[in-house]
Amino acid sequence: MAWDFSTDPEFQKKLDWVEEFCREEVEPLDMVFPYAVRSADPKIRALVKKLQDEVKAQGLWAIFLDEELGGPGYGQLKLGLLNEILGRYPSAPQMFGAAAPDTGNMEMLAAYGTDEQKKRWLEPMLAGSMRSCYSMTEPDTAGSDPTGLRTSAVRDGDHWVINGHKWFATGAVGAAFIIVMAVTDPDAAPHLRASQIIVPAGTPGFRNLRPISVMGHDGGSGHCELKFEDCRVPAASLLGPRQAGFGIAQARLGPGRIHHCMRAIGLAERALEDMCKRVKSRVAFGKSLAEQTVTLERIAEARIMIEQARLLVLKAAYMMDTVGNKVARAEIAMIKVAVPKMLSIVVDMAIQAHGAAGLSGDFGLAKAYATARALRLVDGPDEVHRNQIGQLELRKYN
Numbered sequence: 001m002a003w004d005f006s007t008d009p010e011f012q013k014k015l016d017w018v019e020e021f022c023r024e025e026v027e028p029l030d031m032v033f034p035y036a037v038r039s040a041d042p043k044i045r046a047l048v049k050k051l052q053d054e055v056k057a058q059g060l061w062a063i064f065l066d067e068e069l070g071g072p073g074y075g076q077l078k079l080g081l082l083n084e085i086l087g088r089y090p091s092a093p094q095m096f097g098a099a100a101p102d103t104g105n106m107e108m109l110a111a112y113g114t115d116e117q118k119k120r121w122l123e124p125m126l127a128g129s130m131r132s133c134y135s136m137t138e139p140d141t142a143g144s145d146p147t148g149l150r151t152s153a154v155r156d157g158d159h160w161v162i163n164g165h166k167w168f169a170t171g172a173v174g175a176a177f178i179i180v181m182a183v184t185d186p187d188a189a190p191h192l193r194a195s196q197i198i199v200p201a202g203t204p205g206f207r208n209l210r211p212i213s214v215m216g217h218d219g220g221s222g223h224c225e226l227k228f229e230d231c232r233v234p235a236a237s238l239l240g241p242r243q244a245g246f247g248i249a250q251a252r253l254g255p256g257r258i259h260h261c262m263r264a265i266g267l268a269e270r271a272l273e274d275m276c277k278r279v280k281s282r283v284a285f286g287k288s289l290a291e292q293t294v295t296l297e298r299i300a301e302a303r304i305m306i307e308q309a310r311l312l313v314l315k316a317a318y319m320m321d322t323v324g325n326k327v328a329r330a331e332i333a334m335i336k337v338a339v340p341k342m343l344s345i346v347v348d349m350a351i352q353a354h355g356a357a358g359l360s361g362d363f364g365l366a367k368a369y370a371t372a373r374a375l376r377l378v379d380g381p382d383e384v385h386r387n388q389i390g391q392l393e394l395r396k397y398n
């Protein structure tokens with residue numbers, strides 16, 4: 001039947017397992033050892049590995065790859081539902097081998113990597129023994145408009161020589177390699193000027209200048225400022241065809257948006273749940289906060305906003321699965337605007353209901369608020385997505 005909003009019962013069983021596993025195993029570990037997934041302590045690493053092995057045994061490790069790329073091919077709708085659960089627990093994505101930027105990088109390697117690149121980089125990443133980083137944004141020009149890229153890669157014999165300045169490269173600390181977007185063809189049309197190049201960590205001429213502190217993110221997130229000075233890598237380090245850098249980057253961002261958005265919806269659900277529990281237990285001026293009409297209004301508003309956003313994201317995911325990313329581009333752009341906005345408002349209301357406690361580190365709401373704010377920039381600012389939505393809408397009237 002068309003317009004069926006139900007989840008496939010077999011997949012629902014997997015979702016139920018994920019929910020229970022995250023609640024009973026992942027969250028308690030995080031409470032005792034915050035950011036356990038990034039710990040270098042061998043004892044904590046062993047605890048993390050035990051949980052990751054359980055995920056692997058369930059066949060749920062790194063399941064985001066499409067069938068033609070060697071993955072189980074769940075499709076975006078199912079992956080979205082899974083990510084909704086992961087979004088409730090800060091370290092769950094790493095426990096499931098599904099954390100950014102590694103997922104996007106693995107997708108690119110699976111789709112465009114040579115056999116050698118897949119063996120050297122993709123296989124260890126899929127096994128969970130290697131981390132990576134993706135670097136496009138620059139302090140001077142390239143950001144919202146990636147065509148402003150200045151980092152250059154010049155061919156010199158059998159090598160590319162890279163020079164440039166990058167920042168906000170997430171996960172650069174501890175990454176085994178960086179996928180760098182660089183201008184290889186300065187005279188080509190703007191969308192064909194750039195290519196993607198793999199730079200192994202430790203290559204002479206590559207320097208990690210500093211981790212940039214970002215609100216709501218712990219130091220381990222490693223959003224770094226990087227410098228490339230006559231950094232030489234073999235010609236075979238090109239990832240995908242020369243001049244295809246922007247096209248590949250766009251393809252990389254599509255599925256990730258569904259995952260980010262569904263995680264944000266999980267986080268919003270969590271904030272609403274915390275809000276409901278708090279207002280039922282907290283008394284002020286002789287009655288429970290839950291009895292204040294303004295509280296009921298806020299809870300209702302939060303519930304409406306979450307449901308609206310969730311339906312839009314699932315529609316975008318459904319379209320990606322059925323008619324493809326290109327046809328779904330307006331919906332993908334819409335969720336990028338709608339979901340962070342919804343999350344900001346819902347978390348803001350949850351913070352207010354908690355009073356000062358909402359701003360503390362005890363409830364995770366302050367961090368969720370910072371996450372919502374960052375989401376309005378991470379994959380490009382709202383304005384760029386709104387421009388795209390507006391242009392697609394106007395095109396209907398040509």
Ligand SMILES: Cc1cc2nc3c(=O)[nH]c(=O)nc-3n(C[C@H](O)[C@H](O)[C@H](O)COP(=O)(O)OP(=O)(O)OC[C@H]3O[C@@H](n4cnc5c(N)ncnc54)[C@H](O)[C@@H]3O)c2cc1C
Nearest residue numbers: 134135136137143144145168169170374377378380381383
């Ligand atoms: C937490 C975090 C992690 C990140 N991780 C990575 C990463 O791993 N790798 C990486 O390469 N980058 C990463 N980024 C960078 C991210 O991709 C950029 O922040 C984003 O593309 C916006 O670019 P910018 O910050 O340079 O903003 P700018 O391009 O300087 O834009 C600034 C502002 O200008 C306005 N603006 C821009 N274009 C338009 C327009 N067309 N119409 C109207 N107004 C406009 C908007 O208000 C925008 O916010 C990360 C960012 C954050 C916050």
